[in-house]
Amino acid sequence: MTAFTAIDTDEQAEKDDFTPGVEPQPTWCPGCGDFAVLKALKGAMPEVGRTPEETLLVTGIGCSGKLSSYFESYGYHAIHGRSLPVARAAKLTNPGLEVIAAGGDGDGYGIGGNHFMHTARENHDMTYIVFNNEIFGLTKGQTSPTSPKGHKSKTQPSGSAKDPVRPLTLSLASGASYIARTAATNPRQAQEIVKEAIEHDGFAHIDFLTQCPTWNKDAKEYVPYTDIQQDDEFDFDVTDRREAADMMYEAENRLYEGEVLTGRFYRDEDRLTYGEEKRKTGEMPADPLAERYFDEDAEWARTADELLGRHT
Structure with missing residues (x-):
């Protein structure tokens, strides 16, 4: 069975089908938030109705890059910051394939930031999960694009002089049609959001807060989260860009003040995907x-x- 012949078959997959036989046990550090991403993804795929043969997982470099080794599907381990171009090409070549890309905050918002912006702008039909732990973990604790101002690390021993990237706001401004944030400390919400993102037609971006207990013991992902869809303080329309932008700004401010706001921030169900636009014009x-x-x-x-x- 191949990625072409498996599409639209009647086969049903179980959660365990997405555990590989070659390397079933992840080797991330104990307490790493990356475990939660893997668990959410494995739990979401059977609910979506996809099999490993219908799925491609493209990963970048870093601790998060090992995700494709621990997840049974077609996989591609790209070079640093380049998971999205590979994922885009695969989706355009085989639109029936379920394409998921993943990478860390340094991989996605730093080295691959240009690809992130333009993949969102073009609204490619895929899911992009960014493991955001506010640090470069695999290379042993350097400041990343999402590290808070003043954060001390090997590369910034006196504290970072730079404001962090605002990934949610950047995603909205670039053109993503589904934007959410979840956290390793909220596994049930994480699985629900991953499922929604995969089912969404268009570019779905998940900023997944994943604690790094080895190299970033100050990360605010350890504090309790607040689900913005469940809290009466937050009443906004996720389909309204202006209201979504205000909510994102609030969430990104509060994160570095010690409060984690998670949930769905923006959704546009009416916009055509890049592939649909190209087929509409006859170019594909x-x-x-x-x-x-x-x-x-x-x-x-x-x-x-x-x-x-x-x-x-």
Whole structure:
């Protein structure tokens, strides 16, 4: 079975089907928030109705990059900051494939920040999970784009002089059509949000707060969270960009004051995905192509189904 032949089959997957036989036990540090991302993803996939053969997980570099090793599906471990270009290409080539990209805050908001902005702007149909622990963990505790101002680290021993990136606001300004924040300390909400993001048609961005007990013992992810959909203090329309922007600004301010606000911040269900826009203009075929040939005198193409029919 391949990523083409598995699409739209009647097979049902269980949570355990997403645990690989080669490397089933993660080697993250005890207490790492990355475990919560893996658990939420494994729990969400059967609810979405996808099998490992229908799923591609593309990861970047860092502790979060090991996610594709601990999750049974098609996987691609990209270079630093480049998970999104690979994920975009896979989705455009095979629209029926469920594509998920993942990376850390340094990988996604720093080195891959340009790809993040333009993938959101183009509204590619995929889910992007950013493990946000406010530190570079795998490289042993350097200041990251989300480290708070004044944070002391190996690269900023006197304290960071820079304001942190505001990932939710950046995502909205760039054009993401689904934006949420959850935390490792809230596993039930995390699984629900991952499921919603995967089911969303368009670019779904999850800022997943994951504590790093080894290299960032000051991270505010340890404090209790507040679900903005469950608290009467927060009454806003997640489909209204202006109200969503105000709520994001509030959440990003409070995070560094010691209060974690999680939940769904923005959702646009009406906007066409990048693939839909390209197919609408006729620039992309309705069915994914396996081969295309053309010169001055001839042009022909074969769909993936036609090619597979000859060899399976």
